[in-house]
Amino acid sequence: MATLRGKLVVAQSGGPTPVFNNSACGVIQEALKHDDVFDGVYGAVSGVMGILHEHLIDLRKEKPATIEGLRKTPATALGTCRRKLNEQDMERILAVFKAHDIRYFFYNGGNDSMDTANKINQMATAANYDMRVFGIPKTVDNDLVETDHCPGFGSAARFMALSTRDAGRDTESGALTTTPVCVMEAMGRDAGWLTASAAIGRQDEKDAPHLIYLPEVPFTIEKFLNDVQQVYDRLKFVVIAASEGIRTPDGNLLMKSSSLDAFGHVQLGGVGDFLAKLVTEKLKIKARANIAGTIQRSLISASSPIDLEEAYLVGQMGVKYALEGHSGYMVSLVRESDAPYRCITGLAPLDKVANAAKSIPADMIAPNGTDMNDNFLRYVTPLVGELSVSNYVRLEKHAVAKLLGAYLR
């Protein structure tokens, strides 16, 4: 097969992650090795918006140390967007590709971005425009299909595990005297992977979270209040991990909002405060909510080493696969074993990935619907890295004999 010469463009799309730039770095550093193939290595600013508006930058002109520094810089150095392409956009993209002789396109993002990459690939094929289109997976939601997991997820899951565990100790500290219930709200529109990851840092039944509410399990206020009361009666404090995407039995989001994004997705929020208020008002137990918001998808100091490494790998491998002549794929992660953890890359057809979403399978959820089981822990533990969970202690609290009568004030 003759080498396809031309320019390469990399773009980033959707919500940031701490390891997002690692994938861009993987694409760029691999591309820079192949001057014989790539006449130019470009970045599109703000995802496909940068293609539409010809807002392209020449990555060969960046200092090598800057490109290398992307590995340690969270979020997106090129900028991101959420844009659903229409027919006219598709024609424009083809015109831009032709004008600049762009023959390689790497789109790094989540479900919607894979849909965009798929459409661009189909358009190029239909137009007989010879090019290689690749999707590079990225999402803290971990809901892309045809891949074992998604770069970005391991780090966000790590933050969720660490912060829930410590919020558990914080809540336990004030259990008898201040605010005994705490809700940790997690991102995840359609799938509860991130919410469920709160469970990773537990060692015993006192460790948080005590209740987990996922989009995959229908939610009713009645059962929720009953669940909370039961845990409270047993432990005197309750830490709850709740997805922003929890749904009522009819499939509607518990918290609806009037604002829709460009893909028609409901913009969420408010689950944490809503649940805390419910507990405070209905059960008369004081509750609060922690809404880490974008911190959970950006805090690189809580990133997972494996995640950083794999994010780079999927970018690098995308270029290698494209050089082999492949096109129309997302680079997937294929797990070979849990312990020791081994994972390689593979090729997932974009048309299978586009717009599908992977929920947590039922066999990873405990029968009560509010906890995860060992199947989930086996799956997720290697992705988040060592949490040093065994460092924490609890006092045995050997009581000193009382010498006075009860104090009733």
Next chain:
Amino acid sequence: MATLRGKLVVAQSGGPTPVFNNSACGVIQEALKHDDVFDGVYGAVSGVMGILHEHLIDLRKEKPATIEGLRKTPATALGTCRRKLNEQDMERILAVFKAHDIRYFFYNGGNDSMDTANKINQMATAANYDMRVFGIPKTVDNDLVETDHCPGFGSAARFMALSTRDAGRDTESGALTTTPVCVMEAMGRDAGWLTASAAIGRQDEKDAPHLIYLPEVPFTIEKFLNDVQQVYDRLKFVVIAASEGIRTPDGNLLMKSSSLDAFGHVQLGGVGDFLAKLVTEKLKIKARANIAGTIQRSLISASSPIDLEEAYLVGQMGVKYALEGHSGYMVSLVRESDAPYRCITGLAPLDKVANAAKSIPADMIAPNGTDMNDNFLRYVTPLVGELSVSNYVRLEKHAVAKLLGAYLR
């Protein structure tokens, strides 16, 4: 001076911190070295509530590895409380001390706890009950007087610096296409130390935060909206650090709540969401808020090494000072130099510390009132430890020449 033999009690009070247990560990490990003085080493469960209700535990019966493990366990192993003592409580405490021959009392907490320790010391003196009372400082708010800074603050400040910096990169990523304004809400009822610490991770004017709102600087909605618009016009994105305790020019809290805690303090919250809504509605620029809540005061994986060390030190030194015969003091931190950072402990009279609060001095705040200056950075930088701020990069973005006309869709 004859040695005062008797039992020792340590208790923890107020909001948790990641290094709180280090101070308890310092007290306990030092106390366990002095069997010749201490007939018992007790912990009170849930602060003074444990004294009132004789809920005491024998810390000598704990495994040494458990006591050592307190150094790596966030929040409070003994439990905490918020209780303002009345006259009857004081009599009960004295009765409990006498019944158990408790002669050493170490109260680890913030402003209110120092008030409690001071009252207990005065009561014992007035009753001619020979004992040693010490306050061990702790507060993420950093607002205790008579000490350079407070254990717990450095770690919370570190989380605030790291999370704001990364939320800045996250917001910048979507500046042109999604949500260009982000509010980081920080704890701090009376003082803005924690909010101000968001500024530590900046290297240039694009780095977050761009605006800082402290309780020390009167807040008006009009100036706020003007500030935000100006930064937005310049950078196209804005990250705001805002204290939960910001006040209007008449000195009232911006966000009031009907719930008061036991000390009559207003329970705060809602500043972040309120400001984000203001920006969205009044400036028509989409804004969101991150409310880390208890995560900022509990996440031990973001703790500062210096803070961990000093928290232990103030506990340990409290016992040493008491053994020297001192009583009625809080162990203070006395800074000897900024660079290299050197700090020793000292003795601060409890009656000077009780119920006073240290605001950020005017000479640490920039003239515009929405930024910190070098005096602040010199003060705070050694307390949070290395942030690896120089690792982050921004692309220079060398534009590729456009070949087509503008795309107006």
